[in-house]
Amino acid sequence: MDDIKYTTHTQPVNRYDSDKDYGTPKKLSEKLVKLNIDGVEITVPEGTSIMHAAQLCGVTVPKLCATDSLEPFGSCRLCLVEIEGRRGYPASCTTPVAEGIQVRTQTSKLADVRRGVMELYISDHPLDCLTCAANGDCELQDMAGAVGLREVRYGYDGENHLKSTKDESNPYFTFDPSKCIVCSRCVRACEETQGTFALTIEGRGFGSKVSAGNKDFLESECVSCGACVQACPTATLMEKTVIEAGTPEHKITTTCAYCGVGCSFDAEMKGEEVVRMTPNKDGGANHGHSCVKGRFAWGYATHQDRITTPMIRKSIHDEWQVVSWDEAINYAASEIKRIETKYGKEAMGGITSSRCTNEEVYVTQKLVRAVFGTNNVDTCARVCHSPTGYGLKQTLGESAGTQTFDSVMQSDVIMIIGANPTDGHPVFASLMKRRLREGAKLIIADPRAIDLVENSPHVRADYHLNLRPGTNVALISALAHVVVTEGLVKEDFVRERCEWDSFVVWRDFVAKPENSPEALEATLGVKAEFVRNAARLFATGGNSAIYYGLGVTEHSQGSTTVMGIANLAMATGNVGREGVGVNPLRGQNNVQGSCDMGSMPHEYPGYRHVSDDATRTLFESAWGRPLSNDPGLRIPNMLDLAGEGKFKALYCVGEDIAQSDPNTQHVTHALENMECVIVQDLFLNETAMYAHVFFPGASFLEKNGTFTNAERRISPVRRVMAPKNGHGERGMEDWEITARLSKALGYEMRYSHACEIMDEIAALTPTFKGVSFKKLDELGSIQWPCDDANPTGTPTMHVDEFVRGKGRFFITQYVPTTEKVNAKYPLILTTGRILSQYNVGAQTRRTKNNVWHAEDLVEIHPHDAEDRGIKDGDWVGITSRAGETVLRATLTERVQPGVIYTTFHHPESGANVITTDNGDWATNCPEFKVTAVQVNRVHQLSDWQKDYQSFSEAQIAFTGKKSNKIIKQPA
């Protein structure tokens, strides 16, 4: 929590202490109230509970059912206090402060009552404290001590719950009802914090108990976010790792390495072993909440598949040779030099990943630009959010989202386009759901009925615009048409803040009759009146915010849609303050950061074009090497050229293009044609099966650095254990491997710690000028731009002025994709994500998260299935112009007729065998969301899958490991 604006008269209170539990949430009222607690005067915002105020004066009131992440409930009666002049003993957690009251928290009467309460609790609680997993970390134990409980008169012979059976169904935590005190913190956490409403208190009085809808946890609605485990004061809900290992002895704050929410976690440790990861209350993005991935799915770091030794080989048909670091580095360097001499530097390049830290991305692009001598460096954002970078730079002037996550709490209308926050960005989705339960309106534009449409408790979309895949631009134009022709433009905003000429051209364009919802009704497949009403709501409903994801960017017109979104936000005056804005939801943790760090072939860190002389001179003098002023190759360009034998060497850090890029067979053909593929990763990923050099990387627990999340928040990644890739030497963080390769190529990068890389970034990049590890230690996290004018960062962008000066409107002409359905390929395949798995699944597949999603399924509408004689669970072949794969079908009306849907978390699914190499016009971002396909029932795997199976088994055998891949087969 941030600084508080008030102080007591006797004791100044400057900061919240995240290790303390204040009992009830902080209140933000401007109005202040003065009161006296145990003789200490304090002034606090109106609405604050007496319990919270007491804690601020350093007085701890005993409590069990209250915790500061939840609204108070007042059930345990342990927190009673006396208020002078009032009768009875009010509960301090539910009683708000009042002006001038005198509160006493410790009297002999109160002590009696509290002992009585504790006695009752303990009489129905097992007394196995010494062997309990929560020993030393149990609030019931603490309270028994605090109230001075010395005897329990009721005995254990009467009725009790001590024999209740444990629920061990969840792979990560245990529910032991015998220890439950029915404080309902778990129930409230599931409702308030997570918004899933999986738990209830069933029965009444003595018979009441916590229930997950009368099912075990795994079968229930539970999404395993861990909020209930976090809130539980006893050993009832407990992490299995703690039960096994005992309580941790120290903790280090770091950042989740999964999605773009960028949650802050405390890695709770025993020596070098992680015992649990708990969400950090101070985390700017997550405020103490988490999802199943970050909270529990970190076991991959020590999975048996992990490769920790450097390896080399001459050909991809050879066995791998385990070698020393020196040998691997020198071999890689000699190959690069050989290829440079033979084919020239344009035949070489590098790929970074959004899974890398900022520092790793920075040194990799530096290596390619300064040492390889080309700008052929790209990042996996190419295949996800490159249109965001392009579109927002053009319109608003900066390639980043405009808001903080917290801004959603000020939104009145939320429009989600092509994103599925409850699966893709779960912790942010919880915040959004909280705002929606408070009454914000919701517009969803998605071909598929995501959970927020009507499958989330107490949340329902006001409008679900279930458009045809590939028609986003038509929808944006139709929405804009309504805004313009119905006089809903915020003209004063546009006049003051935007380029008027560009507005006029845009206005005249969208006002054309062919852009009306009526004219586009058939294209969109959405009723015109529906579109009109949604547009009216968006333009007039108060603070309107747009959140979008890959359903916007991964299209042939991805960049156009991003610009259209920015147009709409500007025209309705919804940029530049809290509650509004244009918010790209980034897939991977460091998509924003990897783009910021100059890993695109046309720009240096900070989005400055390589042809900009001033910038290039700056980097040339800092790096001491001449640099090219010509944009380099993008990933698809590299692959096209490789397929033709003109691109020969690739340094690929943390990225798995053979699984995550479209048209797999095109990718693997390209890789087979290269002479030196260097892969740096934790596992033998799909790309590594085509590699000649393997550098074992370090997991996020093993290195220092920073990640930048979707709200531009730079958060520290801290090393909690030594890298496991030492192979007889000291283990190396990934940037050290890159630096060592650089040295072998004759260019020394002299850093002794990741913080020095950040210092270099800050010195060369205006938007990062004020960023340093020291400042991150002080502030916890920083949202860039961080410079002299904004020394602690910039939560909301474009406040008084757009970064480019005036906002610029662009015409967004709808151009149908060339990926058209026809008689041969009559259906459209679109792709997405699921909560428990992450991206290509390399990490989450190696955790117990597989219990929720062991294979990728294809969703088919019952009509389409019936036409083809497909039943639920049947194996179906999916054929596109690019290839064929076989998956199991699940029939659902979530998809509309004519559209099928799948995820791509498992490589053997081959989802990208069928996606084509069509892409965005501006950035070549692949059109993952639209592929024309046919499906039919089959009885065996596709040829590709069979080949894949034998190839990958052989490749794994080449490392000396056993393949544990079990590809499910049609019966």
Add this chain to the structure above:
Amino acid sequence: MQTEQLIKMANQVGDFFESYPDQVQAQQGIAEHLNRFWALAMRRQIAAHVKEANGVGLHAKVISAISSYLEVE
């Protein structure tokens, strides 16, 4: 790189500028996009295609943009 691939990509860029009322602006927009985002070798190849094969397969606007404004040095 295969010229077909470049033609497809260049035409896609052209499509974005299709509705621009000002033709000169549209052509400059197309060329500027290629100058800023395409590698030199790719620009040279598409320019050669315009010169040597009359830009067959390219939309008219894209051909004019390439011949008038593309940087190939």
